[in-house]
Amino acid sequence: MEHLLESQQLDKEILFDLFKKAEEYRKSPREKLLSELKGKILATLFYEPSTRTRFSFESAMLKLGGEVISTENAKEFSSAVKGESIEDTIRIISCYADCIVMRHYEDGAAKRAAQVSKVPVINGGDGKGQHPTQALLDVYTIYKELGRLDNLKIAIVGDLSSGRTVRSLCYLLSKFSGIEIIFVSPSNLRMKDDIKNYLAEKGIKFREEEELNKILGEVDIVYMTRIQKERISQEDYEKAKGKFVINSENFNLIKKSSRLMHPLPHVEEIDLPVEIEQQDARVAYFRQAENGLYIRMALLKFLLE
Amino acid sequence: MEHLLESQQLDKEILFDLFKKAEEYRKSPREKLLSELKGKILATLFYEPSTRTRFSFESAMLKLGGEVISTENAKEFSSAVKGESIEDTIRIISCYADCIVMRHYEDGAAKRAAQVSKVPVINGGDGKGQHPTQALLDVYTIYKELGRLDNLKIAIVGDLSSGRTVRSLCYLLSKFSGIEIIFVSPSNLRMKDDIKNYLAEKGIKFREEEELNKILGEVDIVYMTRIQKERISQEDYEKAKGKFVINSENFNLIKKSSRLMHPLPHVEEIDLPVEIEQQDARVAYFRQAENGLYIRMALLKFLLE
Amino acid sequence: MEHLLESQQLDKEILFDLFKKAEEYRKSPREKLLSELKGKILATLFYEPSTRTRFSFESAMLKLGGEVISTENAKEFSSAVKGESIEDTIRIISCYADCIVMRHYEDGAAKRAAQVSKVPVINGGDGKGQHPTQALLDVYTIYKELGRLDNLKIAIVGDLSSGRTVRSLCYLLSKFSGIEIIFVSPSNLRMKDDIKNYLAEKGIKFREEEELNKILGEVDIVYMTRIQKERISQEDYEKAKGKFVINSENFNLIKKSSRLMHPLPHVEEIDLPVEIEQQDARVAYFRQAENGLYIRMALLKFLLE
Numbered sequence: 035m036e037h038l039l040e041s042q043q044l045d046k047e048i049l050f051d052l053f054k055k056a057e058e059y060r061k062s063p064r065e066k067l068l069s070e071l072k073g074k075i076l077a078t079l080f081y082e083p084s085t086r087t088r089f090s091f092e093s094a095m096l097k098l099g100g101e102v103i104s105t106e107n108a109k110e111f112s113s114a115v116k117g118e119s120i121e122d123t124i125r126i127i128s129c130y131a132d133c134i135v136m137r138h139y140e141d142g143a144a145k146r147a148a149q150v151s152k153v154p155v156i157n158g159g160d161g162k163g164q165h166p167t168q169a170l171l172d173v174y175t176i177y178k179e180l181g182r183l184d185n186l187k188i189a190i191v192g193d194l195s196s197g198r199t200v201r202s203l204c205y206l207l208s209k210f211s212g213i214e215i216i217f218v219s220p221s222n223l224r225m226k227d228d229i230k231n232y233l234a235e236k237g238i239k240f241r242e243e244e245e246l247n248k249i250l251g252e253v254d255i256v257y258m259t260r261i262q263k264e265r266i267s268q269e270d271y272e273k274a275k276g277k278f279v280i281n282s283e284n285f286n287l288i289k290k291s292s293r294l295m296h297p298l299p300h301v302e303e304i305d306l307p308v309e310i311e312q313q314d315a316r317v318a319y320f321r322q323a324e325n326g327l328y329i330r331m332a333l334l335k336f337l338l339e
Numbered sequence: 340m341e342h343l344l345e346s347q348q349l350d351k352e353i354l355f356d357l358f359k360k361a362e363e364y365r366k367s368p369r370e371k372l373l374s375e376l377k378g379k380i381l382a383t384l385f386y387e388p389s390t391r392t393r394f395s396f397e398s399a400m401l402k403l404g405g406e407v408i409s410t411e412n413a414k415e416f417s418s419a420v421k422g423e424s425i426e427d428t429i430r431i432i433s434c435y436a437d438c439i440v441m442r443h444y445e446d447g448a449a450k451r452a453a454q455v456s457k458v459p460v461i462n463g464g465d466g467k468g469q470h471p472t473q474a475l476l477d478v479y480t481i482y483k484e485l486g487r488l489d490n491l492k493i494a495i496v497g498d499l500s501s502g503r504t505v506r507s508l509c510y511l512l513s514k515f516s517g518i519e520i521i522f523v524s525p526s527n528l529r530m531k532d533d534i535k536n537y538l539a540e541k542g543i544k545f546r547e548e549e550e551l552n553k554i555l556g557e558v559d560i561v562y563m564t565r566i567q568k569e570r571i572s573q574e575d576y577e578k579a580k581g582k583f584v585i586n587s588e589n590f591n592l593i594k595k596s597s598r599l600m601h602p603l604p605h606v607e608e609i610d611l612p613v614e615i616e617q618q619d620a621r622v623a624y625f626r627q628a629e630n631g632l633y634i635r636m637a638l639l640k641f642l643l644e
Numbered sequence: 645m646e647h648l649l650e651s652q653q654l655d656k657e658i659l660f661d662l663f664k665k666a667e668e669y670r671k672s673p674r675e676k677l678l679s680e681l682k683g684k685i686l687a688t689l690f691y692e693p694s695t696r697t698r699f700s701f702e703s704a705m706l707k708l709g710g711e712v713i714s715t716e717n718a719k720e721f722s723s724a725v726k727g728e729s730i731e732d733t734i735r736i737i738s739c740y741a742d743c744i745v746m747r748h749y750e751d752g753a754a755k756r757a758a759q760v761s762k763v764p765v766i767n768g769g770d771g772k773g774q775h776p777t778q779a780l781l782d783v784y785t786i787y788k789e790l791g792r793l794d795n796l797k798i799a800i801v802g803d804l805s806s807g808r809t810v811r812s813l814c815y816l817l818s819k820f821s822g823i824e825i826i827f828v829s830p831s832n833l834r835m836k837d838d839i840k841n842y843l844a845e846k847g848i849k850f851r852e853e854e855e856l857n858k859i860l861g862e863v864d865i866v867y868m869t870r871i872q873k874e875r876i877s878q879e880d881y882e883k884a885k886g887k888f889v890i891n892s893e894n895f896n897l898i899k900k901s902s903r904l905m906h907p908l909p910h911v912e913e914i915d916l917p918v919e920i921e922q923q924d925a926r927v928a929y930f931r932q933a934e935n936g937l938y939i940r941m942a943l944l945k946f947l948l949e
Contacts, residue, residue, distance in 0.1 A: 093435035118909030129934040130703035299423030324434040398740035604728030629739040
């Protein structure tokens with residue numbers, strides 16, 4: 035694996051190696067890690083807004099002793115504005131850096147970048163395509179929280195038509211056995227057929243539901259997502275907004291041993307009081323975001339060696 | 340003191356400790372400082388434009404051997420644009436960094452951030468609220484220039500209704516004795532009552548004036564500020580613009596032993612020839628900005644230990 | 645040479661010293677370079693979009709063990725938006741950094757910056773003025789590709805009226821002997837008289853042509869440039885667009901021993917299949933961009949010592 039473009043690339047062996055490395059990094063004294071990637075440079079090339087992905091990759095690189103060159107708004111302030119192709123930009127940046135994390139508004143942008151790059155390219159989200167490092171931290175979180183990735187019942191909830199994180203997650207889950215997925219989405223924002231066909235081929239059990247409360251009690255993981263206003267029509271948004279919400283009323287339908295996850299940012303689809311967010315073990319999404327740091331440290335080390 | 344949110348938090352003891360540390364850093368060979376905060380990461384999270392504050396904090400962190408993750412335009416290019424709350428953003432960033440400097444367009448934003456952060460939060464300016472590190476460098480500058488912070492007569496001039504730096508400065512000055520403040524502002528942009536009440540409570544002498552030239556000769560410090568066009572109505576701006584200006588005519592009303600200060604950026608309210616700016620000892624605002632670097636180094640060390 | 649503002653400042657001796665240093669850095673083990681500029685800070689202050697210039701300077705600084713403070717959009721997110729002058733911004737930034745690379749939309753901005761800066765200023769492009777480090781990497785590339793800088797016939801093609809890179813290049817070429825320049829541009833975007841007069845004074849042979857294919861076979865270097873839509877009128881742009889293009893048809897008019905260069909980004913003026921771009925030795929523009937990294941490392945070392 036030279037680049038990480040799609041979550042399918044990650045096989046079980048790599049996954050468990052990355053989990054192990056992430057745990058090692060989490061427990062290691064800070065000073066000790068500064069020689070891991072000393073002298074290496076990561077370029078973060080973001081054509082779309084980001085908080086967690088860019089900052090956790092940059093922090094990961096710095097914690098391993100590496101350095102970062104960064105653009106938070108490449109759409110307007112790189113040569114893209116003068117009409118340069120992704121390929122040309124990457125040909126050059128890959129002379130200046132040892133690894134590139136790219137987020138782009140077009141599906142397939144990371145693949146195009148990888149075809150011409152001299153250094154590893156990590157897909158930090160490409161349009162409605164994939165977001166493989168989000169899926170990576172998701173399965174890492176499930177493994178840490180529940181102790182297993184096999185024999186898992188998971189509800190994936192929200193805007194499934196444009197959510198690249200849930201697409202990447204489905205590919206990864208299909209590597210494991212005894213998986214059952216329940217897709218819960220507004221009828222206008224259902225999971226696309228390519229993913230459903232893939233799951234069917236791999237023999238993964240799945241079904242679609244439109245009522246959230248009905249299934250909250252039967253799953254191990256409730257994976258909520260945001261309605262992606264910026265990627266769908268106003269009409270689709272109005273129809274979907276506020277339809278699936280976890281609040282203090284239905285939160286307790288979730289089993290004590292189960293976990294509530296979210297790739298974040300969340301808006302109204304999670305509406306829980308701070309005390310629950312801070313104290314109830316079922317709320318896993320802040321730990322999930324923190325896990326992103328350690329698993330991305332592990333990934334950078336893996337790709338840069 | 341875990342966070343720095345308001346200048347009131349800084350007591351005399353902390354202030355003089357910080358001044359001492361700042362002087363030590365100023366004189367120290369560069370190489371020697373690189374181990375001070377080695378391996379630590381500062382996040383600069385700016386929702387409003389900045390030059391001095393962001394750059395001086397970043398430079399301070401790097402000079403102490405630390406690292407920086409940065410966003411110059413968090414309003415548009417972080418998850419804020421997708422509707423994420425400040426609290427959620429901070430919960431996550433505080434997993435990735437060891438300290439956060441935040442500038443935000445809402446009053447009270449830094450306090451809200453501090454309530455959920457796992458690491459120290461420094462208020463880099465919150466709306467019309469406070470800007471405590473500006474006040475910190477202001478009193479540091481006064482102390483360096485005049486050798487004292489007690490028995491001081493200071494004119495604070497300009498847009499006092501929306502200037503967060505002058506609000507923070509008043510809180511800090513009230514820690515000292517023999518202070519007398521003259522507020523000089525257009526009638527529509529006067530210092531707000533909360534500050535005036537606070538000063539009265541603390542027994543600090545103050546009065547309001549509308550004529551600048553009348554008081555220039557009687558004060559130790561002339562503290563000019565910009566009319567903050569971006570925070571007031573067009574009407575208020577037109578009324579205030581150009582009303583209080585220091586130029587080559589009235590500059591010499593300032594006593595030879597007194598100092599002219601400004602938090603910068605300045606526009607037309609200071610209109611002095613370059614020779615005076617460069618050579619006359621009374622012009623202290625460039626030294627003041629440079630002091631910001633050293634005092635912020637001291638502050639980072641203090642909060643991160 | 646304290647600042648680098650115009651390419652004229654670079655004499656032959658400095659040029660060959662920089663070439664030598666660049667080659668040394670290119671071949672040196674990475675770890676070995678990390679002490680070269682350890683503890684030094686570079687500020688990149690960009691008021692206009694950039695990919696190559698900003699990233700290559702930042703990468704250069706980091707590879708030499710230095711650190712970077714950066715703004716990719718100083719026009720909107722520095723105090724410029726509040727009306728601060730370039731001079732004041734630089735006075736302050738030069739207290740926080742050891743070197744400043746500035747790109748600005750106004751001709752002469754770098755010179756104004758240098759007049760007040762306490763540290764070296766490098767002009768990273770000023771309006772329609774100059775872009776001396778581009779010219780520096782251009783002559784470095786010609787020297788590496790052809791083994792000489794004397795006795796050179798070069799066609800400079802495209803929008804010559806607003807291209808700051810070609811202006812800087814002409815100044816540099818005039819340092820050498822046996823130079824012949826053919827300017828190929830639309831009649832509305834010709835090279836300006838100041839450059840033509842300068843070349844005449846220096847005894848450099850040049851002429852103007854309007855037909856590209858006619859001269860492709862007779863030159864050692866074809867230096868293409870983009871029509872700078874953002875700096876000219878819509879009418880001028882429409883007249884010039886697509887007029888001078890290198891594609892698979894006329895590419896082979898270029899001699900096998902000659903080189904095709906471009907400062908990048910390119911748009912439609914180069915329309916070659918990927919195989920030619922990747923494999924034909926005449927295509928030098930990606931190597932040219934990579935050279936930028938090493939020559940900028942050499943320049944930073946030179947100015948910071």
